[in-house]
Amino acid sequence: MIGILSALILLASILLILVVLVQNSKGGGLSSTFAASNQVMGVRKTTDFLEKSTWTLVAVLVVLCLLFTVFNRTGEVKTQQSVSQEKAESATESAPAPTAAPTAVPVTPAPAPAPAQ
DSSP states (O other): OOHHHHHHHHHHHHHHHHHHHHOOOTSOHHHHHHHHSSSSTTTHHHHHHHHHHHHHHHHHHHHHHHHHHOOOOOTTSOOOOOHHHHHHHHHHHHSSSSSSSOOOOOOOOOOOOOOOO
């Protein structure tokens, strides 16, 4: 789920960057291209579409980031463990404790041989 949300956030971010770059800060942008060729097409519609798509993409990006935060719970107190770790812990808990450790027999080193003459 986190991977899907990450991909959607990346896609929304790229689309938002492209829509913002198409716009012109002074109102020209993409609409100035269409204004020179055809007035019937409606230049204001292009600007309205770009503005609405910008706000829509911003809202989608905010919602996706909030969903990502909800589903990404790495700060929990109890972390999830793998199945093998859980089995290893349950095996050590159910195994009987050793009663006494075997005693070690002290080993004395052999005496060094006498030097040959």
